[in-house]
Amino acid sequence: MDMKTILKDGQTVLFYGDSITACHREPEDYTSLGQGFVSLFANRLLAREPEKNIRVLNQGIGGNTVQHLLTRCYDDVIDLMPDYVFILIGINDVVRYMDSIPSLHASPEKYKETYAKLIQELQYYLPATRIILMEPFYLSRGIYPQGTYREQLFSLLQQYIDRLHEVSAEMALPLIKLSECFQHIFEYQPSALFSADKIHPNIKGHMIIAEAVFQHLFKGKDHD
Template sequence: MPFKAKDKIVFIGDSITDKGRKKDPLKLGSGYVRLLHDYLTALYPKLSLKIINEGVSGNRVIDLEKRWTMDVMDHQPQWISVSIGINDVWRQLDSPDAEQVYPEKFETVYRSLLEQTKQLPNCRVILMQPTVIKEYPDSTGTRLLKPYVDIVNRLTEEFNGILVPTHEAFLNFFHCETGQDLTTDGVHMNTLGDMLMATTWLKAVTGIPNRN
């Protein structure tokens, strides 16, 4: 267990992280962040972990840049979990005339955010790979995500973070051909998708549940 008593964990990202947090009395939403909060609280009540959800629907990495100080740095967390990249690609598909965040800019902005976290004492980053766009491995959106996944992998190593291989977990699930969906629309998680994200996070960060 990497967490210490009263550790503060900030989750930041887009709608997949947000999941209706503003309507939730605990401000956690109903997605993977809520599952992680409930699991860690139930299993380790004495740690009194403080879990904060700062997801905002529609965000790209350039939006995180605008609010990084207030929504991350000002919390003075011991852990920062980032899930971003889906909208950076999705906007290329649904809004091709808009200003785009291509891989080079994605990496530059993302790196600058992680550089800022070095100002926080004893803070570690947890970087989640962007998941998928449409529920089959060779979709246009999922192919376009590949360089963004590679960037997250590279930045995790560069900043001595913990990589949560959510992209790989989703692709592996597809290959099992269960016939069950993970999303409601190819992007936003249903309850099974949220559970896959949460368990993948737990395996990467805590080793729980134990790997087979």
């Protein structure tokens, strides 16, 4: 018998993030799942567990940083009263911080502080909701000439990931290690197979994320 997820009939799973999460979702339709890992996850869940009526929501918006997520958390998460919230955010913070773009970007330290504040808000208004963090990633093996833009970006990203690990540990929240997952895959397959620009996954990359989410929700993978 196939393993079942811990999801229960009638529950809501919400994915919160930037363009990686949004992936061409219709912004005027909050039920739109887009064309990426959220849609892949929802379709696989329906195929595997058709007896459960699970509402899946995609609340990703392109270009968002962690401060954007904090700003809109009441309208786009709390009001929808989800049972599970998966948060994937960070790559725009890294890029904008590197490029010194003054548009709600955050240093690694500010990223951690703002991320923690976001979680505190969600926990205050949604005390029964399970919050799952997801590592930001850069879809490359990280081998570059020293001093190049991509080398600096890849190195800086690790600082953000480290801060997220601290948030996960300090707030006792589960963390899906997407960056680590992709790096393992890149030991066997070229990164070009999963993304052209190294930031936005193609359908193969989105399948990896959807699978990671699904694996997390198998019974025994989550905790209170």
